[in-house]
Amino acid sequence: MKHYAIMRTAMGLLLGVSAWLVAGASGAPPIDIDSIVRDLTSKDAQVRGRALFDLLSSGRWQGNAPLGVDRVLKAHADKADLIKTALIFALENHNAFVEDSRRKGLALSEYDSEVWANLVWAVSHLRDPRGLNALVGAIHTGGMATGGLADLGPPAVSAAIGRLNDEDAEVRTAAVQVLGGFLTRLDSVRSNPEAADRAKAAILRALDDADAWVRRAAVRSLLPLNDVPEVRAKLQSMARQDPE
Numbered sequence: 001m002k003h004y005a006i007m008r009t010a011m012g013l014l015l016g017v018s019a020w021l022v023a024g025a026s027g028a029p030p031i032d033i034d035s036i037v038r039d040l041t042s043k044d045a046q047v048r049g050r051a052l053f054d055l056l057s058s059g060r061w062q063g064n065a066p067l068g069v070d071r072v073l074k075a076h077a078d079k080a081d082l083i084k085t086a087l088i089f090a091l092e093n094h095n096a097f098v099e100d101s102r103r104k105g106l107a108l109s110e111y112d113s114e115v116w117a118n119l120v121w122a123v124s125h126l127r128d129p130r131g132l133n134a135l136v137g138a139i140h141t142g143g144m145a146t147g148g149l150a151d152l153g154p155p156a157v158s159a160a161i162g163r164l165n166d167e168d169a170e171v172r173t174a175a176v177q178v179l180g181g182f183l184t185r186l187d188s189v190r191s192n193p194e195a196a197d198r199a200k201a202a203i204l205r206a207l208d209d210a211d212a213w214v215r216r217a218a219v220r221s222l223l224p225l226n227d228v229p230e231v232r233a234k235l236q237s238m239a240r241q242d243p244e
Contacts, residue, residue, distance in 0.1 A: 031058040033076050033083070040086035045097045048090050049115040055083070056118065065118045066125035088131045091119040095137035116141070124148025132159060139163060139174045146174050150181030153188045154195035161202045169211035176206050176214060180221025200225065207238055 031054060039051035059075070061068025069087070073080045094116050101108060108116070116138070123131045124144045132152055136159050138145045149156040156178055163175035179199040183189060189196040206218040219238070225231045 031055070033072075033079055037079070037082050037086040040090040041093070043093060045094065045112060045115070048093060049111060052087075052090060052115055052118060052122075056122075065121040069122045069125060084126055084128055085130065087119065087122050087126065088128065088134050091123045091131070091134040092137060094119055095134065099137075117144075120144050120148075124151075127151050129155060132156060136163070139178065140168070140170045143177075146177040147181055149178045150185060153182065153185070154192050157182055157195045157199050161198065164202060164206060164209075169209075169214055172206070172209060172211065172214045173217045176203055176217040176221055179203050180217070183221065184224065200228075200231070204231070204234055207234060 036051045036055050036058075039047050040055070042048050042051070055072055056065060056068035059068030059071035061071075069083075073083060076083060094112075097112075098108060098116060101112075120135070120138045120141055121144050123134055124147060127148070129152055131148070132155055135145050135149050135152075135156075139149065139160075149160065160175040160178035160182075163171050166172055166175070179202055182199050183196060183203075200222075203218050203221050206214055207222075209215050209218070215238075219235065222231050222235060226235065
């Protein structure tokens, strides 16, 4: 839980990221994009972090990872796919690094949390189906990850439903939020009615979760569907039986 709290704090502080990063963003010299792509895929968290911030600084990101990524992709259109793949791979590796630190009982540094937060932000912004597993690995980190997953449509619905059986209530809560987020993407819902039905059914089941936070997330996700008789009946029944 400590890691997740640190991560959410880092997410909230992204616009106030270290002054030297922002100050250096306005006049960044040309970069060796091939070296940055290589270092983004490094197993070394420090190398990976430096590469990420070099990439963002070259895009004059000003504390806004999506802005920096968009500018870099435009400036290096011929290598855009390599850059996207490297960012996704970097998030997968950083997820593994964070999980390994958690198992060892090691606290994340502020720097490592910033790297993680900005990788999640960047990969969420890509809306690239290849980023599904990377974002699922960070599903518990907050709205950037859950929103990015919801944008990916039916594949993310399947992934989120699979996480509803996770032993960690925080992961289950996030999975419900992904499903609820998907149901707000009306174009995607209209194009994928079967996925929408699966998402709704899974959220309805989550109303019976043992954890109160999961149940609350399910209620919030279903409120926009209160005009659906099945949903309205379930919410009314729950209000009587589970006022919490």
